[in-house]
Amino acid sequence: MAGLGSRLQSLGYDVAIAANVAYAPLITAAGCEHRExxxxxxxxxxxxxxxxxxxxxxxxxxxxxxxxxxxxxxxxxxxxxxxxxxxxxxxxxxxxxxxxxxxxxxxxxxxxxxxxxxxxxxxxxxxxxxxxxxxxxxxxxxxxxxxxxxxxxxxxxxxxxxxxxxxxxxxxxxxxxxxxxxxxxxxxxxxxxxxxxxxxxxxxxxxxWWPEAEPGWQPPAELLEFLAEGPPPVFIGFGSSAALDADFMLDTVRRSGVRAVLQGVEGVSGSGVIGVGAVPHQWLFPRMAAVVHHAGAGTAAAGLRAGAPTVSVPIYTDQPFWAARITSLGAGPQPVPYKELTTERLAAAITQATATPAYAARARHLAAVLASxxxxxxxxxxxxxxxxxx
The missing domain is CATH 3.40.50 (Rossmann fold)
Known part of the structure; x- marks a missing residue:
């Protein structure tokens, strides 16, 4: 909504967005008025x-x-x-x-x-x-x-x-x-x-309705160094749901044998792993070999926009719907429902997503269409x- 509001502002509309106080910086950075x-x-x-x-x-x-x-x-x-x-x-x-x-x-x-x-x-x-x-x-x-x-x-x-x-x-x-x-x-x-x-x-x-790029945002030096050190990693993050802890993510990465960016677990680092806080998906996702997330409406769209294969772990409400859409479009393997989630199942899905060229090809095609x-x-x-x- 902040991205849509920014575009409407540029066309001469005055836009105010009513949202919880946690979203005030996002709204005001987009040039809109925040009403709490x-x-x-x-x-x-x-x-x-x-x-x-x-x-x-x-x-x-x-x-x-x-x-x-x-x-x-x-x-x-x-x-x-x-x-x-x-x-x-x-x-x-x-x-x-x-x-x-x-x-x-x-x-x-x-x-x-x-x-x-x-x-x-x-x-x-x-x-x-x-x-x-x-x-x-x-x-x-x-x-x-x-x-x-x-x-x-x-x-x-x-x-x-x-x-x-x-x-x-x-x-x-x-x-x-x-x-x-x-x-x-x-x-x-x-x-x-x-x-x-x-x-x-x-x-x-x-x-x-895409989010606006954050003005003046720069990626952390540690993240840039990590990305340059090897092949594209896999993103694992669950946004505001905080669904997976660091140990679960690290065990999944170890089992799948990939490099990984773990969002929401800052301070975690190791061989082939880096933990990050808030990083704009429109910057990060195009640099990933695959993205693993809960398939919320916005995150699912961001992964498709980036042309990255998606591993969906839907939890509730509309997330199973978007996870099923991603799979039906050929942009990722079958979802791993959260209530059936184990590190073994998630690692297997990550391996499938990164080792199947057809997923990446289909994801890139969808991204090209979305760009128009x-x-x-x-x-x-x-x-x-x-x-x-x-």
Missing amino acids: LPGDMSHLVSPAAPGKRPTGADLRRYMDELGDYMDLAATGTLAAAESGAEVILANAIAPYAYDVAEALEIPAIGAHLQPTEPSAAYPPVVLGTARSLGPAGNKLLGSLVSAGKAPYDAPSARIRKALGLGKKSRAAADRLRRKDNSPVLHGISPTIFPRPADWRSGLSLAGY EDGTAPVVAALRAAGKQG
Whole structure:
């Protein structure tokens, strides 16, 4: 979103992004205004140990914590919009943004990084599975999930009441937006995810919204030295989920016999291994022989953009969906589900990814196609249309 915001700023739009305080430097570096959302999402994205399934108690605790976070986010969204807005771009887990827009009498446009519309083409991504139930089953289950309870239902109802709006459930509001064919932009490449035939016309694939290059950023000297010392290494990192500890990564590297860059475990070093902190993926990934990650929407896109074969270790929500897309496109081997993860299985997948030339060739082809796509133009068109309607 910060990358998209930067491009919109360059076209004359004033862009403010509502996000947790941890993202303020990223937002302001992109030239956008940061409006703070209270709360901290980081503790909600740390899974159980590799190879372990969450218990019922784990899931109940997670849903309670997620509900508390959403309540804070709804309050922050209202405050952010009241600071001044003429249109709101709302992500997939912020339905209360539509309630705020309704009260302020301004347009709201969906801006999603995952396909959430019920469809025959895929099972609902919120369930954390890529297993198809067939066209009829996918569509039915997607519709049931969309109409079911969600952790942002209570915050949406509270915001509507606080704003003096009439009662309307989140599910009912979703149905009304579908009936009205309200626009939803998806920051997804149609090359990676072809548009489903049963989508309504208001749903569009804009193309990826790439992050901006950090101005003045320079790679650490130790990392440059490491890259120059031998053949391209393998990247292993799990972003904000902090899914794997250093010992697990090091054992995996030893078993696979590759050089490796380990993100999130700074200070770790050894023969053929270096640990790093935050390094821009658009700089690092093109220098890798393969990338190993959780297949989140942004990281999966970054790996494809870099033309690097991908080993996916999906954990939850939309990650199995993106992992399956990468495999189906021929850009990497079969995913290694986190709940079945061992160092032996991950090492075997890394060996397969780096020793199969077809994966690298296919990844390079996809990267060339992605380089020709422009994800900003459809957003500008939608903003202009919203301005004319307003």
